[in-house]
Amino acid sequence: MRWPSPFSKRLRDWLPYAVGVALLATLLISLAAVAIWQERGRQRERATLATQTIVRLLEAHVVDVISQADVLLRTVALHYHLPPRADARTTPSGQVPRSLREHPELAALPGLEGYRALMPALLSLCVADVSGEVLIGDEQGDNIAARDDFQQARALPKSGLIVRGPVQETVDGEVRWVLRLSRGLRNESGEFLGMVSADLSTDAFAAVFTTLNLGERGAATLRAADLSMIYRHPWPANGRGVVGSKEVSPQLRAALAASPDSGEFVATTVVDGVPRINAYRKVAGLPLLVLVGLPESDFPSGWNLLDTSLLLVAATTLLVAAYAALQLYRSSKRQLDAVQRRYEAIVESSHDAIISKSLDGRVLSWNTGAEAIFGWSAEEMIGQPLLRLFPPDLLDEEAHILQRLQRGERVEAFDTRRLRKDGSTVAISVSISPVRDGQGQLVAASKIARDITRQKMLEEQIRTLAFxxxxxxxxxxxxxxxxxxxxxxxxxxxxxxxxxxxxxxxxxxxxxxxxxxxxxxxxxxxxxxxxxxxxxxxxxxxxxxxxxxxxxxxxxxxxxxxxxxxxxxxxxxxxxxxxxxxxxxxxxxxxxxxxxxxxxxxxxxxxxxxxxxxxxxxxxxxxxxxxxxxxxxxxxx
Incomplete structure (x- = not known):
């Protein structure tokens, strides 16, 4: 009978432990890898959600700037779109002349300086008659019949806002980039009477863009429908990406071809060469496109560290492997938390109410902007039905919105009323978008509400001035x-x-x-x-x-x-x-x-x-x- 050697006995004694340790190490490494992979997926979802929220917020502010300019254009149109005088002379053809000299009503009205003072960024405000002659404004006496916006206003069956640009204009000897905003003047029978137009300086968007906290390498851009650059923050130091440039990445063009209204893509920005996770959105009702990009370095994948840790685990003990996995997890968690804090800082610093709700209408998140607008704290609202904010005559509105969201439809921005905590009402502009998980399933809805009480008061003051x-x-x-x-x-x-x-x-x-x-x-x-x-x-x-x-x-x-x-x-x-x-x-x-x-x-x-x-x-x-x-x-x- 042969006795086992000491070595074989030791091996037999340690083999179960070695196998157990190896299995446990494999299990821990697998669990760590799965956890990191899941965190990476959640991190990319958070990055996408962050850029989508910021781009919707930016869209709302861009619409606000254009809307303020449009309110002034519509008011000028109301002021100068007067019916002919009953005692006005007529031409041999029987038509009432539309010359300013034959319209003392126009000559008696106040000038345009009062309107322009309401929005200093609005340049070259003028009113032209049906022939294109500028009757009142900075270009008085000129004829703008050959301009594209005048031809488009004449061709459109109804009056509507026309946005052209960016174009270069010389104002007081200084060359500026502007967006040209125009509205046709038509009488009740639809006859074209002329046009009111103004140039909006691209610097009007500076206040909107500079308030966004995108970090050191984040970027936000406003482009026209043909991808001409209108404004960017920050402007690159290398001189590329000037106003009017159409130089964009192939990934953006491909994303726009697949989804023209909104979407996401990852690409190295052509302007400054920084890799970013980007989201874009077409501005509702306007030929404009807003883009927001956050650098990929803010969302590290962690896979290289995981590979290194696996090699260390294979060469060392289970304790080192567990420690390395734990450190990896903590490092990723800290980075994700930093990104999350930045995203939350953007949301919390916004003056707009940014709210998320479940599909049954209950509040999931509530920022400080919502607290300021509605008076309810986050503790009072989270978990409560959003119907608490609805006036009695608008209760059906929430049910209609939820039905559309459950069908996966996007709810375009609209103006409505909501209740404050003290029972008073506030006028708000609301935009709602569905929130989907990684599998594309609808899980919640994101709502951005802006207090437009001051804008409504301004419109009422302008209406009072006109009537x-x-x-x-x-x-x-x-x-x-x-x-x-x-x-x-x-x-x-x-x-x-x-x-x-x-x-x-x-x-x-x-x-x-x-x-x-x-x-x-x-x-x-x-x-x-x-x-x-x-x-x-x-x-x-x-x-x-x-x-x-x-x-x-x-x-x-x-x-x-x-x-x-x-x-x-x-x-x-x-x-x-x-x-x-x-x-x-x-x-x-x-x-x-x-x-x-x-x-x-x-x-x-x-x-x-x-x-x-x-x-x-x-x-x-x-x-x-x-x-x-x-x-x-x-x-x-």
Missing amino acids: TDALTRLPNRRLLMDRLERAQQNGQRQTEWGALLFIDLDRFKPVNDTHGHEVGDQMLISVSRRLQAAVREADTVARLGGDEFVVLCERLGADETQALRGAQMVRDKVLLALAQPHQIGELLLQGSASVGIQPFLGTQFTPVELLRAADQAMYAVKRPACVHQVPAAPQLP
């Missing part, structure tokens, strides 16, 4: 004509009479000449208040200008005699109210007025004709002996 009298805050001629036309249509449908009361203050000019225009203005304000107090709640009091006022009375009844009697009762109240002395400071001014009445039924006559007839009725009351000197008014009922 009310600056001194008395009464409706002006434009708003009066609109309400008169609607009153005629309502009266025709319901067979009810209406009436116009044309009011002219007596002896108002001596007040101005004797006491000054400031006293005259105060007297006009006093008159406007008395008129509003004297008429019915449904009546409209408007100021045409100077000392002329108009009262529009509706629903005076189906009988003409009864309607005339009702209008006369309003007239008597007006005369009685205006006959009382006006206390202006230490002055006591006696007032009186002449009132002409013109009843109307239906739309047989235009609002301009009715207004002229009421004017002549007032003139007949004020100066009976001079009635024959006034052109005859249309024969109205």
